[in-house]
Amino acid sequence: MIANPEIVWSSEETKVHEEGCLSLPHTMKSRASRSHSLQYLNENNETCELEADGFFSVVIQHEMDHLDGVSLC
Numbered sequence: 001m002i003a004n005p006e007i008v009w010s011s012e013e014t015k016v017h018e019e020g021c022l023s024l025p026h027t028m029k030s031r032a033s034r035s036h037s038l039q040y041l042n043e044n045n046e047t048c049e050l051e052a053d054g055f056f057s058v059v060i061q062h063e064m065d066h067l068d069g070v071s072l073c
């Protein structure tokens with residue numbers, strides 16, 4: 001479980017990628033950092049951190065954009 005996620009670091013290097021969404025019926029190209037560090041609370045209310053790169057980093061950025069109300073279309 002991930003609660004109250006916050007990106008605490010993003011690489012300066014970015015990459016353009018094709019991105020789809022389960023909430024929207026199309027794909028689009030977007031640019032995102034190649035890697036992120038995410039801080040969050042787990043199911044025991046403990047602060048945790050994870051490193052994401054590659055496709056996982058794209059997913060993290062995508063879901064954080066949803067939480068921040070960023071529209072991808």
Ligand SMILES: [Zn+2]
Binds near residue numbers: 020023024062066
């Ligand atoms: Zn989505």
